[in-house]
Amino acid sequence: MTTIEILGFTSAFLTTFSFLPQAIQVIKTRDTASLSLAMYSIFTLGVACWLVYGLVKQDSAMIVANMITLLLSSCILAIKVFNDMKSKRTRLAEQ
Template sequence: MTTIEILGFTSAFLTTCSFIPQAIQVIKTKDTESLSLAMYSIFTLGVAGWLVYGLVKQDNAMIAANMITLVLSSVILGIKLRNDVKIKRARLIEE
């Protein structure tokens, strides 16, 4: 493995791991009120794009990191969407 590949895998590992605490917190608490739906939607789409790019380039570090990050960001986005729908329904019922 070359030095640049080690740098790539290390960077991919660190940025992917940075998402784990947020994912764990959201999964445990189901609290997504302070999270931006637009940000997570755009971010998740961007990660999917990077995954496709990594697949085309056959870059294993990029593929691994973006597969894991896509799963984590999709879980957070899914919980955020579910919570937002629940809140909107509750507001409609109150009216």
């Protein structure tokens, strides 16, 4: 493994796993009130694009990191969408 590949995997590890505490907190608490739906939608789409880019470039570090980040961000996005829909239904029912 070359020095640049080690740098790539180290960078991928750090940025991917920096996201883990947020994902764990959202999954455990289901609290997404302070999270932006637009931000997580755009972020998740961006990560999916980076994954495709990594696949085309055949960059292992980019592929692994973005697969994991896509999984985590998709979980958070799904919980956020569910919570927002539930909140909207509750508000409509109260009217």
